[in-house]
Amino acid sequence: INCLFGSRPYQVALLRNGHIYCGGSLIAPKWVLTAAHCSRRISTVRVHLGDYNLQVKEGTEQIRRIHNFFMHPGYNLRPHDNDFMLLELDKPALLNSYVNTINLATCCPSPGTRCSVSGWGTIKSPQRQFPAIMQCADLYSVSQARCQASYSGRITENMLCAGVEQGGIGTCQVRGCVLLMVLCCLSLQGDSGGPLVCNGKLQGVVSWGKSVCALPGQPGVYANVCKAAQWVRSTIRGSLTRSD
Secondary structure: OOOOOOOOOOEEEEEEOOEEEEEEEEOOOOEEEEEEEHOOHHHHHHHEEEOOOOOOOOOOOOOOEEEEEEEEOOOOOOOOOOOOOEEEEOOOOOOOOOOOOEEEEOOOOOOEEEEEEEOOOOOOOOOOOOOOOEEEEEEEEOHHHHHHHHHOOOOOOOOOEEEEEOOOOOOOOOOOOOOOOOEEEEEEEOOOOOEEEOOEEEEEEEEEEOOOOOOOOEEEEEHHHHOHHHHHHHHHHHHHHHHE
């Protein structure tokens, strides 16, 4: 469903040639957290903050270029382990009610925690249909054991599953459908890198899932922010030290 205008001030749209490429989250005025698998030709991407309808100029948008990017040193493409990337913007965002930061979760969620996911990824699968307006959905975190069972042991501690029992909502139907026959990233689907927010904190980064989205009992897989919070902080601190 359509998000309420201004309800996700941390939501970032990464656009290439005017089209949604990936999502992200503003975690500091000059820093965006997204997925490492969104790194292809990242220098050509424009970072849109405060956007809602990608086809309309609302006056709340701020557009930035990417000054630098940092992949998680433990990123592994095959299982999508540690699927994190930090983007350093060319200049800080001006924070207001439409553009604001979100805090990282430092505790991992207990199963059944209510969360929300948002973005402009395809709302149909396996066909593609990209919405102009930011979409939102409520999901629930899933235990690591059930997540492992759904994905045949491919889940690491750096991953988190969330979904709904009946299917129909996920980083699939309402978000980035995951064209993956075995495993595949969803950057073609537009939601990769976007936020999974639980209890007001950034808990996950949209990473991967099953080929036909939002199947019953098939949760989406997110990079587990609680496992990367220390890397994020030290990377930002290190960059600030280098620029002094």
